Amino acid sequence: MKPLLLEIGTEELPVGALPGLAQALFDGVVDGLVKRGVAIERDDAKPLYSPRRLAVLLPGVAAEQPEQRSEVLGPYVNIALDAEGQPTRALQGFAAKAGVDWTRLERTTDNKGERFVHRAVTPGAATAALLPEVLAEAIAGMPIPKPMRWGTRDSGFARPVHWLVLLHGEDVVEAALFGVRSDRMSRGHRFMHEGPVWIAAPGDYVDALRAAHVLVDPDERRERIVREVREAARAVGGVARVDDGNLEQVNCLVEWPDAVTCSFDEEFLAVPAEALVATMETNQKFFPVLDEGGRLTPHFIGVANIESKDPAEIRKGYERVIRPRFADARFFFEEDLKQGLASMNEGLRTVTYQAKLGSVADKVARVAALAESIAPKVGVEPALARRAAELSKADLQSRLVNEFPELQGIAGRHYAAAAGEPAEIAAAIDEAWMPRFAADAIAPSPLGRTLTIAERLDTLAGGFRAGLKPTGNKDPFALRRNALALARTLVEAGIDLDLDAALEAAGADVAEVREFILDRLRHYYAEQGVPPQQFEAVAATHPQSPADFDRRLKAIAEFALLPEAEALAAANKRIRNILRKAEGAIPQRVDAALFAEDAERELAEAVDAAIADTDTALAQRDYVAVLGRLARLRPQVDAFFDQVMVNADDPAIRGNRLALLQRLADRLGSVAAIEHLSS
Incomplete structure (x- = not known):
């Protein structure tokens, strides 16, 4: 076993694609070796990469295939x-x-x-003889949407290739890639290291590049960025805002990060902080500096890809490029304030939402009516909900949102506050867009949740009416995201909204859209580790609201841990099968006079007691208590099936026993179809 090093040196690779390309190359090489039976030691090996290189470093690879x-x-x-x-x-x-x-x-x-x-x-082939083919297969499997071609080559890669290192132990493996032959010469930092970097053996690779001012380990590079950015922010009395997405982009832009502290005119702080932060992070890949209260300060941190002898010049450059963007944001904000929220709202009449669904103003009217009807169920004043909904999309006509689309709702909050609207309305206009992304929280206020629910209901109902149901990867109106946002808001806020009634009020095809939302819930709970059997057990009972669905699901999870759960689930499955195969109508009542066995009499008494004990808990939706009490029926159920033949010859006795089982099944299935838990 000898270590293996592969490094492909290129022009600067696309930032967004870099981690994926590195992972694909790593996986392709490992899979190619394994497929050919070559033994490898992975240990904690991972993809290595920087803007100008993709690398695979494995601690041990066999010299040849087995026989x-x-x-x-x-x-x-x-x-x-x-x-x-x-x-x-x-x-x-x-x-x-x-x-x-x-x-x-x-x-x-x-x-x-x-x-x-x-x-x-x-005899097995030598690994060195197999590696060129392994490399070719790995590259062919990489996700490169738009390969570049250079020179006279017919094939392409993400960026032009300039060098190739391929070592197995201390030996160079002969290979060629895009006209470049392999050797042991890597390259250091473009500006901070002259000449090639000699790699004597794979184990020297990371240290050799570090000495040449390249941090090829993305984790090491990321840690250095965070450390330097935070230290720079502390030096000016602030705290760096380190957004994960922004950090990942910066990590893919630099090989030798060096933090540079910068500042801007305090007058720009009059602009909504979110616009300034968006400019710094999205457009320039800078890190804003906040004070202890989380407010934006007139400082930011840039990360250079070089240790400059004159950092003041880099600082000037960073400050120079950000000023025009800030000036634009201030201009747009001030012009929007002059225009006013009412004027923006009026302009929505001329903006088409969707050809079959009318203008944005039409959508606002529908959402306002829904919000007004939903409000009492969320504990909100209907008139307040209507007013907030009527203003919720006015900022789509603002210049600031036109320039910064990610400020939808955020800009509206600022404009509503400036117009003198109540604070809760201003906040709700912003919250109506929550959750904005997968890991985002739901709207924190009842009014914001009301707008979120109404907005998503209308979007789903309208999207399905207009024939925009998602197909494959296509979801132009983000209906999947809207369905999940609706379900999450109802579940996580514990809002008992009758989903069918709400969908009907929104003009939806209730059955179709409800099933669509249920499918989103299925994924939502699967990500939380909920077994599919438990989900389907609850889904089979068609709970009225997603919040009630959640309560039942948590109860069934506790029930599944009880020692009686498996046997009762199996018994209920057996009962359901018996009832399904029964011929003729099952009697509505159980007649004690028809009992012929002690076991059926004891089961009937136990069922009567369990029903009496669980009526109140069921009405109060204390599903944990209901299932816990029903679990105590196991001895009587087991005895019944051991000692009683349901399909007795006497039709009256047979019907009475079926009626007893029906009564038992109805209560066992009052929380969830527990038979789904039976393997």
Whole structure:
């Protein structure tokens, strides 16, 4: 076993694609070796990369494949040999294809009889001979949407390739990639290191590049960025805002990060902080500096890809490029304030939301009506909900949102506050867009949640009416995201909204959209580790609201941990099968006079007691208490099935026993279809 190093040196690779490209190359090389039977030691190996290189470093790779054994089955003996025991044309052809005389073939037996077989053992190929093919396959499998071609080459890569390092132990493996032959010469930092970097052995790689001012380990590079940015922010009395997405972009832009502290005119702080932060992070990849209260300060941190001898010049450059963007944001904000929220709202009449669904103003009117009707169920004043909904999309006509689309709702909050609207309305206009992304929280206020629910209901109902149901990866109106946002808001806020009634009020095809939302919930709970059997057990009962669905799901999870759960689930499954196969109508009432066995009498008494004990808990939706009480029925249920034959000859007794089982099944299924828990 010897370490293996592969490094592909390129022009600067696309930032967004870099981690994925590195992972794909790593996986492709590992899979290619494993597929060929070459033993490898991975330990904690991971993709290595920087803006100008992709690398794979494995601590141990075998020098060669193991022996390659093959077995090819030939014709059966009765076909292969004639009456005199001589080879037929079938056997001769098989032997010729195997490259041996027929007398050297072996025989084997299967369930059809004896047949000829060719077995061969060949030495394994040297890993060095296999690596060029492994590399070619790995590159072919990389997700490069728009390969670049350079020179006269027919094939392309993410960016032009300038060098190739391929070492197995201390030996260079001969290979060629895009006209570049492999050697042991890497390259250091473009500006801070002259000449090639000699790699004596794979184990020297990371340290050799570090000495050449390249941090090829993305984790090491990321840690240095965070450390330097935070230290720079502390030096000016603030705290750096380190957004994960922004950090990842910066990490893919630099090989040798160096933090530079910068500032801007305090007058720009009059602009909504979110606009300034968006400019710094999205447009310039800078890190804003906040005070202890989380407010923006007139400082930011840039990360250079060089240790400059004159950092003041880099600082000036960073400050110079950000000023025009800030000036634009201030201009847009001030012009929007002059225009006013009412004027912006009026402009929505001229903006088409969707050809079949009218203008944005039409959508606002629908959402306002829904919000007003939903409000009492969320504990909100209906008039307040209507007013907030009527203003919720006015900022789509603002210049600031036109320049910074990610400020939808945020800009509206500022404009509503400036217009003198109540604070809760201003906040709700912003919260209506929550959750904005997968890990985002739901709207924190009842009014914001009301707007979120109304907005998502209308979007889903309208999207399905207009024939925009998602297909495959296509979801132009983000209906999947809207369905999840609606479900999450109702579940996480514990809002008991009758989903069918709400969908009907929104003009939706209730069954179709409800099933769509249920599918989003299925993914939502699967990500939390909820077993699919438990989800389906609750889904089978068609709870009225997602919040009630959640309560039942948590109860069934506790029930599944009880020692009686498996047996009761199996019994309920058996009961359901019996009831489904029953012929004729099952009596509505159980007649104690028809009991012929003690076990059925005892089960009837136990069921009556359990129903009496759980009526209140069921009405109060204390599903944990309901299932806990029902679990105590197991002894009587077991005894019934051990001692009683349900399908008695006497039709009256048979019907009475079916009625008892129906009564039991109804209560066992009052929280969830527990039979789904039975394996």
